[in-house]
Amino acid sequence: MPGGRPVALTFGDRVLDCQPGETVLEAFERHGVALSSSCRSGTCQSCMLQAVKGSVPAAAAVGLKPAWRELGYLLACTCRPSGDLVLQRVGQGLELPTCLLERTWLSEEVIRLGLEPPGDFSFRAGQFVNLIRDDGLSRPYSLAGLPGDDSLELHVRILPDGAMSSWLADAPLGTQLRLRGPSGDCVYACDDREHRLLLVGIGTGIAPLVGVTRDALRQDHAGPIQIVHAAVRGTQLYLLEPLQQLARQHPNVSVFGIALHPEGVPGVLEGELQGLVARLAGGASDPRVLLCGDAPMVNALRRQLFLSGVSLGRIGADAFVGSAQAPSPGLRPPPPG
Amino acid sequence: MSQANTSLFESIGGAASVDAAVDIFYRKVLSDDRINRFFDGVDMERQAAKQKAFLTMVFGGPNHYTGKDMRSAHAHLVHDGLDDSHFDAVVENLGATLAELGVADELIQQVAAIAESTRADVLSR
Ligand SMILES: Cc1cc2nc3c(=O)[nH]c(=O)nc-3n(C[C@H](O)[C@H](O)[C@H](O)COP(=O)(O)OP(=O)(O)OC[C@H]3O[C@@H](n4cnc5c(N)ncnc54)[C@H](O)[C@@H]3O)c2cc1C
Ligand code: HEM
16 A cells, blocks of 8 residues: 555554554554454454444455444454554443433333443444443343434343343332443344345344334335244234334335244234245345344254355344353353354 | 465455355255264354355465464364264365366365365364
8 A cells, every 4th residue: 555644543442553554463463462363365254353433444344244344344454444443353342331211011021121321332223232230240132222212222021030131120220230332243234225134033032123124214225124023922022013013104114923822912923933934035035134032043043044045144143142041050151242 | 284375276266266155165064964063053153254264275275374273173073073084074065165166176176185184183183
């Protein structure tokens, strides 16, 4: 790269200079900052970082999936920045203070929480945060709303002996909490504007997808949006009515409620989720698919879709690891990624 | 680990061919009942990135791998029974992937030879 001035790379509490023509990886190495790398040619994605401020040169995002480009991911080995960048390891946000503002019950077992948005917090609809109690107990929860909403909206399913969820059901409004994040790549990418979106939410996995849907509509998404709201029992489809209403307002939105046991709830399909998703995914056009919720089901669907021909780059998934697993003693560490 | 073989890498189509091959190859591996149990419980997204590292390597691409060495990356699999037959199955899937992408036989042989050169390390011998 000809001429130019050095730029500043902020990484955690360090500020590193990056010389004209130098890549971010080379600058890190020159300063002794450890970063895993392999091919050094923009192929293997070992050295991926996220820019939270500054603009990423297009060459540093070649081959990354649209949602990752949207989130500022870059390959350090091919990134020759033209301006200052604030970088972090992928998915490692800051820890910020927040406070419990409101709580309403959406169904017999799901609460909607409103948290105070921390001053310096930005996110994309569909991402999740780690919610941290003052004794250090921490669990990931998806954000159900859009940036700019009055509060950060979470939908939490209450487990009778769940350390965090049953506490959240009773914690007094005004309780101070911390959150770390945002993380996750189940977000709307504007490359998708003309495409079909297939959004599959299992249990409270529907929460982030409501945010993604609002985001897509706000950006005038032109293709069809198919939303699947799935649960074991029909009465657990706590957002079916508002989603059906949304579908009536937007001709490109369609909503499918599906349960193993519909229990007489009107408009709910009875049957296996895998069959419905296979049928929808196999439709006329190649969809972009987002899968959120119960981990074994999300992983099974992802594998099924991939093996049936959907490229991994077109599948986004948040497996709610921990939400339906065998008891484990003590606190579980937050899940990877 | 073999030397970077830039001309082989470029003949196959460079980084673009890695992108094209990764889905096809990984799909074959996950559908192959001889070997797919080794990939159970590995996160698909992360595994796809590792498949990219794998393909870049065996396509003779630029290789300055700083991740785990081949021996320690596969040691736990050897412990679970990884042997020559599984290694052969991976090489077979690799060949089938390249054939599907229209790569010439002669280049496929070169790729197989690079994969072959890692056999002792991958199988902890
Ligand atoms: C990326 C991500 C996003 C997530 N987003 C959300 C979200 O938006 N909303 C949400 O509600 N959760 C979400 N989760 C799950 C959440 O993080 C917790 O795992 C969940 O709330 C349980 O935590 P807990 O502390 O209440 O229960 P724990 O104390 O961890 O577990 C308590 C007990 O409940 C049992 N148990 C766990 N799940 C079930 C179940 N489904 N049925 C019966 N018993 C069960 C456990 O085996 C254990 O014995 C998400 C997880 C991930 C990884
Ligand atoms: C043909 C030669 C092979 C090469 C060059 C190779 C290369 C690699 C590389 C680069 C990694 C990533 C290591 C890391 O974590 O940094 C890896 C991981 C892995 N390989 Fe191989 N591999 C080979 C053969 C095999 C075979 C025969 C199997 C099994 C059938 C296999 C199964 C795996 C699995 C499961 C992982 C992930 C391990 C984990 O993350 O726990 N590999 N391999």
